[in-house]
Amino acid sequence: MKTFKLENEPKIKSGFKTPDDYFDTFSTKVLEQVDKKEVKVIALNRRKKVISIVAAAVILIGLMIPIVNNYNSKSKELDAETLETYLSYQSNLNQYDLIKELDNTDIQKLGKNVALEDETIEDILSSNPNIENLISE
Template sequence: MKAFKLENEPKRITGFKTPEHYFDDFSARVLQQVNDKQEVKVIPIYKRKRVLSLFAAAVMVIGLMIPIVNNYTNTSKDLDEDTLETYLSYQSNLNQYDLIKELDTKDIDKLNKGVALEQETLEDILASNPNIENLISE
């Protein structure tokens, strides 16, 4: 490897030159530009954080309220038959006469349409039941 000598190499000229007497009044020009600039409105960081934190809190509240509102709107007001039957079976002081008193004509019509007893089925039930007098009296 040959020795590298800086003094012997040709010097390259850069493309940049400063104009004549550029730095003579440089400080005066910079001060004049600084004084001529208008005041810029500065928004403090703590105010921006406050708005951002309020926005984040609102998003969190809305996000947490969605399942609660959805649960309240989807709950059904009607009782299903199994729940009602279980409730009535565990009520010891409830008899058939109490249930009959609560029925109106629409309910009785629905019960008549739902029960389809044939004559043969009715005869079989009456023939096989030893307490026929109880069934007739009820």
């Protein structure tokens, strides 16, 4: 193999040339162009504060939704099943205690809901051997 020496080989000239005094005036030209364009600076720490406040608000609202639904869904009135279950497990509760707690409006509501015909009442009284007990109550 033949030895290669850079000094002896013909050199290829580059197609690029810099103008005279280019590097002397380069810094002043760049500074003039930078001064012409003003860039709006946005502080990153402000954006981070806003994003963190928004994220905290979203998390707080997300945690409050089940609590608000729980308070709004509770009705103050008892449903029939709950009341019936409660009364069935109370052994010391009798019919006189229930009657004592009824108001006139409750009695009127009970009267409207009961729709018994005379024939139904007669059938019940005739089939029941304890007629005297039913009449006394």
